[in-house]
Amino acid sequence: xxxxxxxxxxxxxxxxxxxxxxxxxxxxxxxxxxxxxxxxxxxxxxxxxxxxxxxxxxxxxxxxxxxxxxxxxxxxxxxxxxxxxxxxxxxxxxxxxxxxxxxxxxxxxxxxxxxxxxxxxx
Numbered sequence: 001x002x003x004x005x006x007x008x009x010x011x012x013x014x015x016x017x018x019x020x021x022x023x024x025x026x027x028x029x030x031x032x033x034x035x036x037x038x039x040x041x042x043x044x045x046x047x048x049x050x051x052x053x054x055x056x057x058x059x060x061x062x063x064x065x066x067x068x069x070x071x072x073x074x075x076x077x078x079x080x081x082x083x084x085x086x087x088x089x090x091x092x093x094x095x096x097x098x099x100x101x102x103x104x105x106x107x108x109x110x111x112x113x114x115x116x117x118x119x120x121x122x
Contacts, residue, residue, distance in 0.1 A: 022051075022055070023048060023051050023052055023055070024048075025103075026047075026051035026055075026099075027044060027047040027048040027050075027051050028044075028047075029099040029100075029102050029103050030047040030050060030051060030081075030095065030096075030099045031043075031044050031047040032099070032102050033095045033096075033098035033099035033101075033102055034047065034085065034095055036098055036102070037091065037094060037095055037098060039085050039087060039091070039095070040086075041085050041086050042085070046084050046085060049080075049084060050077070050080045050081055050084055053080055054073075054076065054077040054080050057073065057076045057077070057080075058070075058073040058076070058077070061073045061076075074096075077096060078092045078093050078096060079092075081095050081096060
């Protein structure tokens, strides 16, 4: 069955693959960030749970077309980190920021290793 020229099975499959990759990468990055920040209650399962629940929450918030609703999503994500890891607000926000920083560093390393750095200067 096709919808707008796209096979529904292919669309569903690509959505599932994208979801799994996003959850795994987000979980790995958050797990690395909590390790750098030396969280006491640290596990990959908690990181995956934060990414899944945070992603679902953000998806529902995206349905609302109110300006700055994404701030509620950020606060919700930080709230999840705060409660599931039993840390304060500052450490939760730092873990979130650290996961973004780790992703940036890994991306720079991959670009340097793969030799794509020349494209950055054109």
